[in-house]
Structures are given as C-alpha cells and as structure tokens.
Amino acid sequence: RKEVEQDPGPFNVPEGATVAFNCTYSNSASQSFFWYRQDCRKEPKLLMSVYSSGNEDGRFTAQLNRASQYISLLIRDSKLSDSATYLCVRMDSSYKLIFGSGTRLLVRP
C-alpha cells in the first residue's frame, strides 16, 4: 500500500462547481500535511498547509481527519485557472515529504 494515496482522476467539472478530493495516508504518526498544486510540466507549488483539524483560504478548504487518516481539499466556485494536478503530501518524522501521485482537475467553461 502506498503511504499517501489519491484518486488520480481526472475530475471534470464546470466553472462554478464545488469539487472535493480525498487523500488517505498510512502513517498515523504524521504531524504535518500539505496540498501542493502542479501545473502541466511545471514545478509543484504550495497551495495549503494543514497542521491541525484543517484550515480555509478563500475558495479552498483543507480538512484533516486523524482518526480515519485522510485529508480532504474542497474547492468552491471553480475557475478555469484551477485546472491542475493537486498533490497530497505528508511530512514524516524525519521532516521528509511523502507525496501522493496527484489528482488531476479539469475545469471546463
């Protein structure tokens, strides 16, 4: 089993829709989690950090459920510019990042 698992998608949604991605992890000792965004053929960039039960940043909400060992990312009022691959990441006890394979989102007009 992969340490961080994501549905690869693609999720194909219309502009203005709300879309949610889930990510499960296998190591209950993980303390820090992140969502990175990666555009095609570009480098990953940090979207959100998730340190406690969750946090919100504009249209984006991340939630952490430690009991069930999953993290979610909710995107409200999707924009065309949200089309990208979203990488779920956990930090291990040695401060190394463990990446999921990513979930691809396509927002259509």
Next chain:
Amino acid sequence: DAEITQSPRHKITETGRQVTLACHQTWNHNNMFWYRQDLGHGLRLIHYSYGVQDTNKGEVSDGYSVSRSNTEDLPLTLESAASSQTSVYFCASSESLAVGYNEQFFGPGTRLTVL
C-alpha cells in the same frame, strides 16, 4: 528576487555516462532536496541535505550522489546513467524544519533522457 534555479533544463545523454544536474538557491536556505517525478509514482525523494557537509539518502538513492560544499548549491550526480533514470528531476529548498517555516520551494525541473 531570491530564487531556486536548475540547469540544464533539458539533457539527453547515453547509458553509462556520468551526468551532473545543478541546483542553486539564493534564499540562504539550510535544507535542500532532490526528487524525481515519473508517471504513476508522484515525486520521490532521492537525496537531501540539512546543511553544509550534510547529505542523506532518500527513498530512491541508488545510482545517485550529492555533495553540499556551500549553502547555495546541491548538485546531483548520476554516476553511470541508466535508461531507468530517464525522468524529470526537481530540486527544492526550505528555510527550516519548524512548523510554519517548512514550506519547500521547487526549482523549474530538469528533464533528463538516457538513451
């Protein structure tokens, strides 16, 4: 502006050759990392460094080496390139390991093809 750069951006080489990929950051970050990204695997850690003269093996370190002689640079060397090392390589750096300061900033990547 401070930044992280990688060179070359694209490289084609032959099996058995030694290849070095450069990574340079101007943020004065202590921590630097090398990842490779392949379809279906996401980003996997090759080597990392938490300071000058410190280097550590990551998940997929076989066939790779790094050295850290100064804060700004962490070159990645493929000792004898193999076709299985065809990939996109990303370098990253972070200021600290402390919560709130451990965001990793990524370079633009190097696309390596081994024929």
